[in-house]
Amino acid sequence: MRDSLPPHRTIVRFAPSPNGLLHLGHARSALENWRTAEREHGTFLLRIEDIDADRCRPHYETAIFEDLSWLGLDWPLPVRRQSEHLDAYREALAELQALDLVYPAFLSRADSARAIASAEADGAAWPRDPDGAPHYPGAERAMAASQRRRRVEAGEPFAWRLDMRAACAGAAGRLQWLEADGAAGRMVEADPASWGDVVLARRDTPTSYHLSVTVDDHVQAITDVIRGRDLYHATSVHRLLQTLLGFPAPRYRHHGLVTDASGRKLSKSDGDTAIASMRAAGMSPASVARLAFAGEAPGDDQTF
Known part of the structure; x- marks a missing residue:
């Protein structure tokens, strides 16, 4: 890279x-x-x-x-x-695993929805990401490593999710990006925590959009990411991953749709x-x- x-x-x-x-x-x-x-x-x-x-x-x-x-x-x-280029994404995922910033998440979508519905029925205000989707419950964060390993080795379906709280702590300091929407641009405060524990890979696919786009932009030395306004908030996740993986930040411009x-x-x-x-x-x-x-x-x- x-x-x-x-x-x-x-x-x-x-x-x-x-x-x-x-x-x-x-x-x-x-x-x-x-x-x-x-x-x-x-x-x-x-x-x-x-x-x-x-x-x-x-x-x-x-x-x-x-x-x-x-x-x-x-x-x-x-x-x-x-x-x-799946090996490049495996390499990046392995770096995050070595930092103990990802965990195997075993809940299916239906199981996750039931857990969230139960919490909301009890009066809890469940957090949602900028796209409106509820955050993953993340019970596996507290699961013993040996138990996680047994379930993975037993062949249970799972996805690798970023432990957002640990990742934000590991990034240390303010996360920002330069939004080039004017002559000088402006600095935007990143808020990756608003996304919860995002999926970084699945058992059968060693990557996800967030991980692969971060790796690809680095490998291809992209200086300016110009994309639709619908991906504006996702930049917070990408800035976090760039920081954790030691990648420089490109400039961004999010155009109208x-x-x-x-x-x-x-x-x-x-x-x-x-x-x-x-x-x-x-x-x-x-x-x-x-x-x-x-x-x-x-x-x-x-x-x-």
Whole structure:
């Protein structure tokens, strides 16, 4: 892994998952990164985040290449695919395990929901993360190491979760990031504790989004992370992991989201405003770019 960022050179990345067709929101993010690299004589990288083997498909990856090329973007080869670098994530997870900052979590989603519902029925105000999901109960934090080991060796399903309280204590000091939303930017106070004990890996997959994106950005020497506003709060977790793993912090910029007429964020699963559909309907790359930066998707009655 690289130990430091190359000086005075901007490196950005667009990192989609091949689990559906890219839509107008992806065009916005890709173009934001591309234009930054062009303006600053830097490098635009394409990364394929394909750790979810159940949902990612080769034809969607092919479609990503086609859509971005049609928009006028290009990038250095080879492209980094997360599925080809699982050992890097295992290494990072092992570092956190050696620091005793992760634990095997055995509760299923249903078991966790029942425990939370029971606590709330007794009048407890259960904490929730910035996305509105309840924090994991974390009873295993107090479990003896020998008991954890026996359950893991017995083959019980589990996920590796970050012990957030221990991790925040281990990071020591204030966590911040530079949000480059103006001429000078501003420093933002990170609040990783608001996420609770996030998942870092699963028994059958040695990573999760939070861990892999942190490792990848470091390995690829990303200087500027430019992504949608929906990931703004997740930056707190990434800053914590960067600190624990000894990685330097990139600059961040979280741009606005492209939404539909109701204000809902576009989704691959709903087939919203797919770039491929716009291309097939005869729209030009310039027209798609204008729509992406207008901040809104075309209405149902608009023809392309």
